[in-house]
Amino acid sequence: MTTTRLTRYDRTMLRLMNDRRGAAWYATAARRRLAVTAHVALTLAIGGLMTHLFLAEDEPLWTIAVMAVLLLPWMVATGVINGATRGLLELRAHVLDERQSAERSRVLARAHRVTTLLLAAAAATLLVTGGIAGDAPKAYAAPLLIAVLVTHWVMPLWVAGWLAQDEPADEDI
Template sequence: MTTTRLTRYDRGMLRLMNDRRAAAWYATAARRRLAVSGHVALTLAIGGLMAHMFLAEGEPLWTVAVMAVLLLPWMVLTGVINGATRGLLELREHVLDERQSAERSRVLARAHRLTTLLLAAVAVTLLIMGGAAGDAPKAYAAPLLIAVLVAHRVMPLWVAGWHAQNEPADDGVLEPGALGR
C-alpha cells in the first residue's frame, strides 16, 4: 500500500475482500475455476435470455423472471471470485501493494487481449452471416454488441479468478512428505 490515507470506504472494502469466512468456496484451483465457469455459464444464459426477450415476437415476460432468478447465483459467484482474488479488481489502486498492482495490470492486459479476440470473432461471424444472407443480419447486431460489452466488463474478473493462486501455507506447518524432498 502507498502512504495515501485510506478512506472509510477503502477500509471497509479491504476488510470485505480479505474476509476468509467463505474461503472453502475458492480454496483450490479447481473450485476457483468451477466458480469462473459457472459465472461464465450464467452470464451466457442471462445474455441469451435477454436477446430472446428483445428478438422474440410477443411479450415473453417469463424471461424476465428467469433472468431475475439467475441473477442471484450470478451475484454469489461474483463475490466468490472477488474473494478468491482478494478484491484485485474491486479495490482502488492506492489500496493495493506493488505485487497486487502488477497482478492487476497483467490481468487487465490478458483480459483486453481475450476481449479483442472475442470482438474479432463476433465481427467475422456477422460478416460471414451477412455474406451468406446477402445482407448483414441487423437484428442480431445489437444483442451481439451488448454481449461483447458485457464480456468486456466481466472478462478481467474471469481472468483474475481463473489465474488466482492458492493461499500460501503457514510458515510453521510442513506439508506431509515435505521433508523427503
C-alpha cells in the same frame, strides 16, 4: 500500499475483500475455476434470455422472471471470484500493494487480449453471415454488441479468478 490515507470506503472494502469466512468456496484451484465456469455459464444464460427478450415477437415475461432468479447465483459467483482474488479488481489502486498492482496489470492486459479476439470473432461472424445471406443480420447486431460489451466488462474478473493462486501455507516456526 502507498502512503495515501485510506477512506472509510477503502477500509470497508479492504476488510470485505480479505474476509476469509468464505475461503472454502475458493480454497483450491478447481473450486476457483468451477466458480469462474459457473459465472460464465450464468452470464451466457442471462445474455441468451436478454437476447430472446429483445428478439421475441410477443412479450415473454417469463424471461424476466428467469433472469431475476439467475441473478442471485450470478452475484454469489461474482463474490466468490472477488474473494478468491482478494478484491484485485474491486479495490482502488492506492489500496493495492506492488505485487497486487502488477497482478492487476497482467490480468487487465490478458483480459484485453481475449476480449479483442472475441470482438474480432463477433465482427467476422456478422460479416460472414451477412455475406452468405446477402444482407447483414441487423436483428442480431444489437444483441451481439451487448454480448461483447458484457464480456468486455466481466472478462477481467474471469481471468483473475482463473489465474488466482492458492494461499501460501502457514508455516510453524
